[in-house]
Amino acid sequence: MNDFTIWDMAQGLLLSARWTVLLSLIAFVGGGLVGGLLLVLRLSAGAKVQAMIRLYSEIFQGTPLLMQLFLGFFGLPMLGIEVSPWLAASVTLTLYTGAYLVDIWRGCVEAIPRGQWQAAASLGMSHGQQLRLVIWPQAMRIATAPTVGFLVQVVKSTALASIIGFTELTKAGSMLTNAVFQPFIIYSMVAALYFAMCFPLTWYSRVLERKQGLALKR
């Protein structure tokens, strides 16, 4: 058992980090699509739809992600829907990410002065055109930094998927620990790998924030 070298362990962890990256990407893209779609609905649909979207994001923001994963993984089979850890983790993380992104983006859209909507409307643009051509390009600039910041949270949150048996970085780390009994070294390497994934994102979001600060100062 003890003939594992550090390099062997690192290699195993690196390979499993692929699944963390992939799960994060699924959550980013899926959550982005869900968030974007719901944002458009929140800005244009009737009061009932808006209330439902609000309820959705309240529920996902107000409960632990771990419970959501449990409900997805153990709850759905009780309704007769078989789910793999992959599917449960992907769907749950997508819905979780979407619930936050729709709120972050709505805040950014609301930060654009009402006069911009009015000016666009007075030129004869439809509601969709006002949003797409005038409001969103401006909101996007404000949205980039908080969005990237939130995506860092998502990367770290994928660790929770290990608990429903999804073999990503954290799960691989604990499996390896059980085999070689070197928790300190292994979990240090796991942490370092998370850092290597998150740091570029936080660094990038700081650059964006600084850029935006300059633009506002102008």
Add this chain to the structure above:
Amino acid sequence: MISIENVSKWYGQFQVLNACSTAVRKGEVVVVCGPSGSGKSTLIKTVNGLEAFQQGEIRIGGTSVDAPNTDLSKLRSHVGMVFQHFELFPHLSILDNLTLAQLKVLGRNKDEAADKGLRLLERVGLKAHAGKFPIQLSGGQQQRVAIARSLAMDPVAMLFDEPTSALDPEMINEVLDVMVELAQEGMTMMCVTHEMGFAKKVAHRVIFMDHGQIVEDERKDEFFANPKSERARDFLAKILH
């Protein structure tokens, strides 16, 4: 051209417009003035449906603004509006500000729209700034661009909502000059403004509002020489120094 009949509007319990009626004929220039909070900005924004109203009717060239079968976007595309805070689109260059709605709303082609945009920029004296962004221009220049942006849509009438009140004093005239020129060319205009010099020069009629009501609606000479209401006399005394 524009007819406003018996229009009332409430924000909850508070009545902002109280049975306002007036009309602007083709080629007429009407100045709307009154103390702040009198409802004049709200009134002008009801004309192109930016503000809803609960009672009465507004028609532009015979089309009712709030009828359910009215294509409000189409109606608005024919009515220019200039705002107090310019509201240029900050993410677009000056020329793109002028072409965006031409391309997306009127369906003009790129060359046509750019051509029109440049001609209008030349007219307001800002052709050299076509490639700049709004933030790089002074307030007066931005407002002239905003006027040009509205004109690019070939409007049948222009609405001005306090176009000079956010400007530094030395920039007011460059904007008023553009408006005077427009008026002299026969544009139908409804202007909320405190610039009584502008009113004296080009307005045909002056509407005085207070507490959501149209208190006076008079020919210009009559209004300045001989205001009927106490409130209008007070207002003029304050504003004309």
